[in-house]
Amino acid sequence: MELSRRNFIKSTLAASAAVAAGISTNSSAVAQTQEVVVERWVKGVCRLCGTGCSVYVGVKGNRLVAMKGNVESMTNTRGYLCVKGMNIWKVAHHPDRLTKPLIRDGKGVLRPASWDQALTLIEKKFKEYHKKYGYDSVAYYGSGQCTTEESYTFNKLWKGGFGSNMVDGNPRLCMASAVAGYMSSLGSDEPAGAYADIEKSKTIFLVGSNLSEAHPILFRRVTRHKKDNPDVKIIVCEPRKTLTSSVADLWMPSLPGTDLAIFNGMAREIIKNGWYDKEYVKTLGRVTTGDGSKELTWDDYVKHLEKYTPQYVEKKTGCPAADVKNAAKMFAQSDATLSMWCMGLNQRANGVWANNLIHNLHIITGNYGKPGADAFSLTGQPNACGGVRETGSLAHLLPGARPVANKKWREFVEGYWNVQKYSINPSKAINPKPGMHAVKLFSSLGGEKDKTKPVKAVIMSTTNPAQTLPNVNKFIGGMQDAFTVVIDIFPTRTAQCASVVLPAAFIYEKGGVFGCSERRSFLTDKAVNAPGEAKADIWIAAQIAKRMGLTKLIGWANETNIDRMNELAWNDYIGCTANTEKTLKGATYKRLKESTVGVQWPCPDEKNPGTYKRYVRGMDPIFDNPKRYGYTIPDDAKEFFYARPHGKANIFLRDDPDNSEQTSKAYPFIMTTGRVLEQWHTGSMTMRIPETAAAHPHSFVEINEKDANRLKIKNGDIVKVESIRGSNILPAKIVNNTLEGVIFVPMHDQKADRMVNFICSDIVDPISAEPDYKVSAVKITKVSGPKKIDGRYLVTREEMNKKSFS
Amino acid sequence: MKHIFLSTTILIIVTLFAVSVNAIEKSEHPVPIDDKSCATCHEKGSTDEMQAAPEAYTQWDTSLHKLNGVSCITCHGEESTFKPQSTISTCASCHSIEVDSMKTTETCASCHQVHTFRPLKGFKSPHD
Numbered sequence: 001m002e003l004s005r006r007n008f009i010k011s012t013l014a015a016s017a018a019v020a021a022g023i024s025t026n027s028s029a030v031a032q033t034q035e036v037v038v039e040r041w042v043k044g045v046c047r048l049c050g051t052g053c054s055v056y057v058g059v060k061g062n063r064l065v066a067m068k069g070n071v072e073s074m075t076n077t078r079g080y081l082c083v084k085g086m087n088i089w090k091v092a093h094h095p096d097r098l099t100k101p102l103i104r105d106g107k108g109v110l111r112p113a114s115w116d117q118a119l120t121l122i123e124k125k126f127k128e129y130h131k132k133y134g135y136d137s138v139a140y141y142g143s144g145q146c147t148t149e150e151s152y153t154f155n156k157l158w159k160g161g162f163g164s165n166m167v168d169g170n171p172r173l174c175m176a177s178a179v180a181g182y183m184s185s186l187g188s189d190e191p192a193g194a195y196a197d198i199e200k201s202k203t204i205f206l207v208g209s210n211l212s213e214a215h216p217i218l219f220r221r222v223t224r225h226k227k228d229n230p231d232v233k234i235i236v237c238e239p240r241k242t243l244t245s246s247v248a249d250l251w252m253p254s255l256p257g258t259d260l261a262i263f264n265g266m267a268r269e270i271i272k273n274g275w276y277d278k279e280y281v282k283t284l285g286r287v288t289t290g291d292g293s294k295e296l297t298w299d300d301y302v303k304h305l306e307k308y309t310p311q312y313v314e315k316k317t318g319c320p321a322a323d324v325k326n327a328a329k330m331f332a333q334s335d336a337t338l339s340m341w342c343m344g345l346n347q348r349a350n351g352v353w354a355n356n357l358i359h360n361l362h363i364i365t366g367n368y369g370k371p372g373a374d375a376f377s378l379t380g381q382p383n384a385c386g387g388v389r390e391t392g393s394l395a396h397l398l399p400g401a402r403p404v405a406n407k408k409w410r411e412f413v414e415g416y417w418n419v420q421k422y423s424i425n426p427s428k429a430i431n432p433k434p435g436m437h438a439v440k441l442f443s444s445l446g447g448e449k450d451k452t453k454p455v456k457a458v459i460m461s462t463t464n465p466a467q468t469l470p471n472v473n474k475f476i477g478g479m480q481d482a483f484t485v486v487i488d489i490f491p492t493r494t495a496q497c498a499s500v501v502l503p504a505a506f507i508y509e510k511g512g513v514f515g516c517s518e519r520r521s522f523l524t525d526k527a528v529n530a531p532g533e534a535k536a537d538i539w540i541a542a543q544i545a546k547r548m549g550l551t552k553l554i555g556w557a558n559e560t561n562i563d564r565m566n567e568l569a570w571n572d573y574i575g576c577t578a579n580t581e582k583t584l585k586g587a588t589y590k591r592l593k594e595s596t597v598g599v600q601w602p603c604p605d606e607k608n609p610g611t612y613k614r615y616v617r618g619m620d621p622i623f624d625n626p627k628r629y630g631y632t633i634p635d636d637a638k639e640f641f642y643a644r645p646h647g648k649a650n651i652f653l654r655d656d657p658d659n660s661e662q663t664s665k666a667y668p669f670i671m672t673t674g675r676v677l678e679q680w681h682t683g684s685m686t687m688r689i690p691e692t693a694a695a696h697p698h699s700f701v702e703i704n705e706k707d708a709n710r711l712k713i714k715n716g717d718i719v720k721v722e723s724i725r726g727s728n729i730l731p732a733k734i735v736n737n738t739l740e741g742v743i744f745v746p747m748h749d750q751k752a753d754r755m756v757n758f759i760c761s762d763i764v765d766p767i768s769a770e771p772d773y774k775v776s777a778v779k780i781t782k783v784s785g786p787k788k789i790d791g792r793y794l795v796t797r798e799e800m801n802k803k804s805f806s
Numbered sequence: 807m808k809h810i811f812l813s814t815t816i817l818i819i820v821t822l823f824a825v826s827v828n829a830i831e832k833s834e835h836p837v838p839i840d841d842k843s844c845a846t847c848h849e850k851g852s853t854d855e856m857q858a859a860p861e862a863y864t865q866w867d868t869s870l871h872k873l874n875g876v877s878c879i880t881c882h883g884e885e886s887t888f889k890p891q892s893t894i895s896t897c898a899s900c901h902s903i904e905v906d907s908m909k910t911t912e913t914c915a916s917c918h919q920v921h922t923f924r925p926l927k928g929f930k931s932p933h934d
């Protein structure tokens with residue numbers, strides 16, 4: 001019997017090397033080696049993007065040594081991983097890991113301290129500020145990279161324990177417009193469908209998403225689907241012709257910030273040609289405007305769209321008129337159209353409206369309930385959906401993603417958490433008033449001497465606002481002056497501003513649940529111990545709870561076993577949201593422990609397999625017992641947006657205002673920002689992985705060749721990119737794949753003169769408060785010819801003691 | 807030629823069985839990479855520096871790997887982790903179904919053209 005490789009590895013177990021000769025086409029010898037010793041594989045999810053690829057981490061002793069995709073996965077089907085995911089384990093044992101609490105002394109130097117010293121200081125400051133300035137003077141700023149158990153614990157501590165809604169998180173910077181878009185159009189946050197719609201779709205509309213780099217494994221699914229089904233149409237609408245467009249049947253260029261006109265133009269074409277679904281609109285649509293309270297007629301909608309002729313759209317957006325017609329046809333005349341978008345729509349001055357207009361296209365063409373059809377917002381972070389949106393860890397929400405202003409729900413949560421009994425706030429209630437969104441929070445953060453700043457302390461976990469906030473220069477002083485606590489695994493720009501730095505455990509050192517873009521919650525098991533004195537966030541939250549007199553509120557505060565803490569927090573969470581459409585009541589910890597695919601909500605009981613498609617009878621379990629969730633669904637309704645009155649989704653009349661920063665003679669270029677494939681967020685992890693750091697060691701500015709010619713800028717020349725807020729010095733990359741007048745700068749570099757957020761506009765969407773990272777007016781000037789760039793820049797332990805950024 | 811090939815293989819086997827995960831045999835890229843893009847030297851027609859193995863680059867340029875963002879570094883590492891030939895563990899990060907179904911005497915390159923990864927003619931797929 002010939003041994004298969006799997007059996008060989010199993011049978012030898014310690015087989016560290018299997019070398020064999022191969023034959024290549026040019027007949028040179030190729031040897032492939034198996035160099036990794038793996039003693040056990042532990043299941044989990046990738047630590048990075050919102051795709052939520054499921055993985056196995058290879059462990060030897062107490063060390064991570066490898067990563068492979070989970071071949072049973074429903075997200076990264078067949079177990080594919082991108083270069084970031086396959087290498088992310090390497091950061092766990094990086095020598096820069098923070099392993100001891102640090103407290104900044106009077107001279108500004110971060111000195112090692114014990115956990116007791118650090119927690120005592122936090123307790124003292126929090127109690128002092130609560131007393132002096134009120135409960136809203138102390139904030140929590142979380143992350144779509146904390147586990148669900150951690151976010152839920154901090155959220156409960158603040159809203160239930162302190163009676164303060166000063167809880168926000170970095171999903172405000174990336175997903176808030178999608179949340180408000182889903183809530184206003186469909187009545188309930190998060191997509192109706194799932195990734196499985198990719199393979200069932202007939203047309204895919206990718207808009208405001210460079211899928212090939214931001215969500216590479218989903219892009220792989222799209223390319224495979226197209227390869228297997230050449231009839232499938234792919235439309236890509238984006239200002240840059242990226243790798244994503246290489247598989248497109250149609251690339252629709254659009255000047256950043258203008259695509260609302262395209263969406264209205266497509267709707268106009270669809271209606272004008274009679275391609276809309278009259279029956280669907282009649283049964284499941286409702287025309288409205290403003291905040292949705294006033295109902296209008298279909299004729300009002302048609303009239304509203306009159307302005308958006310293909311010619312108008314071309315003039316406004318740069319997208320050829322013929323493309324608008326073509327796109328409308330492909331969108332409407334397919335059997336199932338799937339739209340996917342990301343930050344290109346969300347991080348916008350009109351992000352919510354842009355989301356509404358995509359939903360409009362789906363409502364008028366009936367593209368939700370059938371396999372392959374959906375309006376799907378992709379998440380950037382691994383647990384922005386599960387951990388922050390679903391647990392309601394934003395300033396205006398409560399668990400179940402329901403508004404804190406919703407009296408009925410607030411009272412339910414108060415009761416469930418026993419706030420009346422346990423809260424330390426004399427009001428003994430959850431504050432009905434939303435807290436501050438991220439940009440407002442950091443604008444309001446400052447030292448005790450600054451009377452204009454009401455927020456005096458903040459604890460920030462797993463996020464790096466001193467690098468990621470737009471117009472970041474505006475916020476650094478406040479972070480340095482206030483009492484700021486940073487929980488992280490590495491030195492960052494934010495840790496550089498901190499009063500106290502707490503060393504965190506990495507996901508594979510603590511375990512916990514991540515919920516990805518497609519409503520799927522997946523439990524990562526703890527694989528190894530954290531280094532030194534690094535601790536899981538849930539343990540840190542528990543210590544704060546105990547010291548603040550909230551042991552009873554946080555029922556897992558006295559636990560010492562992290563796995564048990566996670567389980568208790570999860571049980572509390574799924575109990576709290578059991579009667580909402582976000583229910584994961586059936587996703588018990590035991591089930592999640594055993595599952596290699598995770599569970600998609602709604603999942604009301606253990607027998608329920610989880611939900612692929614919402615709002616459709618026979619697929620969505622809410623239809624089985626709508627009363628339990630506070631909804632009414634007629635018996636004969638096959639598809640029904642139950643979170644909306646009468647089950648009708650809103651078709652919004654939305655115009656195309658120019659709310660973004662406008663170019664001028666002095667600042668004639670539009671700068672847009674985004675990801676590159678090999679890096680992630682502020683590079684604190686991916687710049688420490690040799691392979692991904694080498695692939696993208698520093699930022700650059702992408703300039704259209706015609707613009708470059710005019711400005712006499714050549715490839716590699718050093719140029720200054722400048723807005724009214726700040727500047728960067730960057731090497732130029734001359735391209736012919738972007739619109740004239742548009743430049744692009746990636747967002748990952750930590751070097752002070754390459755931190756793009758010094759330049760970015762801090763205009764926010766008036767509804768979601770999400771910043772407009774995608775549109776800033778800038779000028780570019782040549783500084784010099786090509787020069788060597790000090791790439792792979794990382795904030796070090798030493799730099800954390802300096803006030804200024806180098 | 808055959809002897810050199812065989813002895814190289816044996817040498818690698820001996821070396822690798824002796825190493826642990828943290829002491830993977832180190833290979834050096836023939837010239838310093840110095841954070842330059844691989845295309846600088848490997849892309850056909852690139853004139854900046856000396857031309858090296860442009861066929862490999864050309865093959866990769868038409869591959870699904872390229873389309874899906876699997877670049878040189880993904881399989882060959884960078885300066886400090888450079889490996890002239892990719893390893894089975896690297897392939898298994900994404901292709902563990904296929905790797906698990908292979909016989910121990912096979913490598914991916916036994917049946918796939920190295921840089922396009924199209925199956926070579928005449929080989930029966932072991933992955934079914």
Ligand code: SF4
Pocket residue numbers: 046047048049050051052053076080081082083084085086215216217218
């Ligand atoms: S696509 Fe995203 S989740 Fe998947 S491996 Fe890459 S970074 Fe990780």
